[in-house]
Amino acid sequence: MNIIEQIETEVIRRYNNPNNIFGTESWHYHTKQVVKNAIVLAEQHNADVEIVTLGALLHDIAAITDEKYVENHHIVGAEIADELLTKLNYPKERIEHVKQCILNHRGRKPAEKLTIEEVCVADADALAHLDNIPSLFCMVYKEKACPLQKANNGLKANLKEVMPN
Numbered sequence: 123m124n125i126i127e128q129i130e131t132e133v134i135r136r137y138n139n140p141n142n143i144f145g146t147e148s149w150h151y152h153t154k155q156v157v158k159n160a161i162v163l164a165e166q167h168n169a170d171v172e173i174v175t176l177g178a179l180l181h182d183i184a185a186i187t188d189e190k191y192v193e194n195h196h197i198v199g200a201e202i203a204d205e206l207l208t209k210l211n212y213p214k215e216r217i218e219h220v221k222q223c224i225l226n227h228r229g230r231k232p233a234e235k236l237t238i239e240e241v242c243v244a245d246a247d248a249l250a251h252l253d254n255i256p257s258l259f260c261m262v263y264k265e266k267a268c269p270l271q272k273a274n275n276g277l278k279a280n281l282k283e284v285m286p287n
């Protein structure tokens with residue numbers, strides 16, 4: 123298996139773990155779509171397709187691993203990516219590049235993007251969310267009897283998450 127297949131296998135394993143609060147099926151409607159979008163964007167912008175694919179595969183890995191990482195999943199995700207890619211002997215400077223893609227993928231946590239690969243992953247994530255607007259409502263309304271104001275604030279925060287800076 124090449125590096126992408128190995129990482130994809132690990133990501134799917136974590137999607138299938140009962141600890142994943144987003145559910146197994148979210149692999150199909152989110153990360154798989156992010157990877158698809160990211161590859162198209164990488165090819166259009168002459169970006170490094172392997173870096174972008176790894177960044178897209180790993181961008182939400184912390185959030186699906188444990189609920190406690192959701193809030194800072196961009197930071198913890200970069201650490202998890204470091205561990206996984208180091209174990210697979212991926213070159214150090216390329217690991218740093220993938221980590222930057224994960225650190226800077228969130229619309230809610232604006233950060234300066236220094237490489238085209240970071241832009242591709244962030245935009246691919248936003249596009250996947252915009253392609254699946256009901257999932258943003260689902261995340262907000264999953265708490266039964268969520269008060270309207272709280273629901274409105276949560277939905278606005280989710281939309282901000284997906285809007286490019």
Ligand SMILES: [Fe+2]
Binds near residue numbers: 228
């Ligand atoms: Fe994310």
Ligand SMILES: [Fe+2]
Binds near residue numbers: 156181
């Ligand atoms: Fe995402």
